[in-house]
Amino acid sequence: MYFKKIFLAIAILGLIGLSIFSYYIYTSIFSANTSFSEKEKLVYVPTGANYQTVIDSLQPYIDDMESFDLVARKKGYASNIKAGRYSLKSGMNNNELVNALRRGNVPVKLTFNNQERLENLAGRIAVQIEADSTALIEAFKDEDFLAENDFTEAEALAMYIPNQYEFYWNTSAEEFRSKMKREYERFWTEEKIQKAEKIGLNPKEVSTIASIVHKETAKVDERPKVAGVYMNRYKNGWKLDADPTVIYAVKHETQKWDTIIKRVLYKDLELDSPYNTYKYKELPPGPIFMPDISAINAVLNYEDHKYFYFVADVQNFGYHKFAETLAQHNRNKQEYVRWINKQGVKR
Numbered sequence: 131m132y133f134k135k136i137f138l139a140i141a142i143l144g145l146i147g148l149s150i151f152s153y154y155i156y157t158s159i160f161s162a163n164t165s166f167s168e169k170e171k172l173v174y175v176p177t178g179a180n181y182q183t184v185i186d187s188l189q190p191y192i193d194d195m196e197s198f199d200l201v202a203r204k205k206g207y208a209s210n211i212k213a214g215r216y217s218l219k220s221g222m223n224n225n226e227l228v229n230a231l232r233r234g235n236v237p238v239k240l241t242f243n244n245q246e247r248l249e250n251l252a253g254r255i256a257v258q259i260e261a262d263s264t265a266l267i268e269a270f271k272d273e274d275f276l277a278e279n280d281f282t283e284a285e286a287l288a289m290y291i292p293n294q295y296e297f298y299w300n301t302s303a304e305e306f307r308s309k310m311k312r313e314y315e316r317f318w319t320e321e322k323i324q325k326a327e328k329i330g331l332n333p334k335e336v337s338t339i340a341s342i343v344h345k346e347t348a349k350v351d352e353r354p355k356v357a358g359v360y361m362n363r364y365k366n367g368w369k370l371d372a373d374p375t376v377i378y379a380v381k382h383e384t385q386k387w388d389t390i391i392k393r394v395l396y397k398d399l400e401l402d403s404p405y406n407t408y409k410y411k412e413l414p415p416g417p418i419f420m421p422d423i424s425a426i427n428a429v430l431n432y433e434d435h436k437y438f439y440f441v442a443d444v445q446n447f448g449y450h451k452f453a454e455t456l457a458q459h460n461r462n463k464q465e466y467v468r469w470i471n472k473q474g475v476k477r
Contacts (some may be wrong), residue, residue, distance in 0.1 A: 154311070162221045163193050170217045172236070177213040177300055179259060184211060184231070191218055198224045207232060215299030238299050242293035245420040247379075247387065248283075251290060251395065255285055261303040269303035279311060281334070284416035286340035288337035291317045292422045317423075325430045338413050338431045339364070340421035345374035349448050359452065361432045368438070370407035378418035379403035393475050444469040 164171075171191050175184055181202075185195065195356050201224035202208050214235030218227065240258045245251040252266035261269075269275070272281055281289060290310050297306065318333045326336050343357045363370055377391045377396050383403055399408040405416050437452040439459035444466055453459035 139238050164191055164220050164222045168219050170219050173216045175213050179211055183207045202228050212302040235298055237296045240297045241294045243422055260300045265303040269307045269357040274287050285334050287417045287420055288334050289314050336429050340425040341417035341419040342372045343428055344421040344425035345419050350424045353425055354433040357428040358430035358435050359437050362438050368416050369411045372407045375405050375414055379405035393477055441466045
């Protein structure tokens with residue numbers, strides 16, 4: 131009888147211990163282990179990160195790291211780290227946290243526009259994905275990649291169509307570049323290519339003229355008219371005489387890309403640069419700026435008119451006055467010159 135009591139006591143203690151252990155395991159797995167006021171916290175796990183790196187990244191957001199560590203190791207996460215951008219929400223339990231880190235890589239809504247050079251583009255992208263600007267610019271300028279896709283380095287900016295795209299944060303520079311090439315091919319549909327051919331241009335040439343149009347006017351509704359001026363000049367064998375190309379040429383020759391030039395001087399027009407369309411009739415070697423989609427469409431659907439000249443309209447800022455003849459244009463230009471002199475703009 132005595133031994134039965136001892137056995138029963140041991141059995142009861144074992145059940146109590148098992149219950150306590152089971153409760154501990156249950157709470158470790160299913161009890162909330164994050165509590166912050168924000169809707170979500172984003173955690174970044176770099177490529178090649180080890181388990182300790184992940185722990186360090188999670189530390190500010192996890193209430194009980196010991197219980198998280200227990201569940202992570204039991205579920206095999208500690209030896210199967212995946213790089214990426216992950217979303218933590220308040221009230222998540224350890225099971226949900228580990229599952230999120232295993233398969234919840236959150237895409238980045240990546241955007242870019244208005245970049246003057248590949249270097250600027252690389253800097254803009256580098257703050258949105260893991261690849262740094264050095265790796266990106268090397269990928270953009272890779273000679274084999276450019277040659278394989280029939281681009282020169284000067285033309286390469288045309289490959290990147292400004293828009294919003296979805297990428298994973300841990301996208302490499304090469305992966306980003308390759309996807310953008312696919313997006314370029316998707317943008318240039320057969321219909322767009324035929325439109326370009328109809329006006330005597332290829333897609334890269336359209337982008338080059340569009341970059342000038344974009345720089346000339348910020349007014350989207352005016353871009354088809356400005357594009358019409360440049361297409362009139364181009365089709366009639368004129369030099370484009372585009373001020374934005376001269377400004378770009380000055381920066382390109384001096385490599386002073388931060389220079390702000392508000393006024394083109396007569397001496398600038400003599401600069402010997404392939405980007406100077408006052409000196410050379412040919413199109414510049416490539417875009418002088420990243421044209422947005424509205425500028426590209428403005429060239430493809432340029433306004434059919436008889437204007438060959440335009441100058442800033444000082445009575446309707448942001449827009450321009452257009453002229454069919456040089457005499458007409460010179461009158462409009464005099465008004466602009468008087469205004470800019472009055473503003474004291476020397477450069």
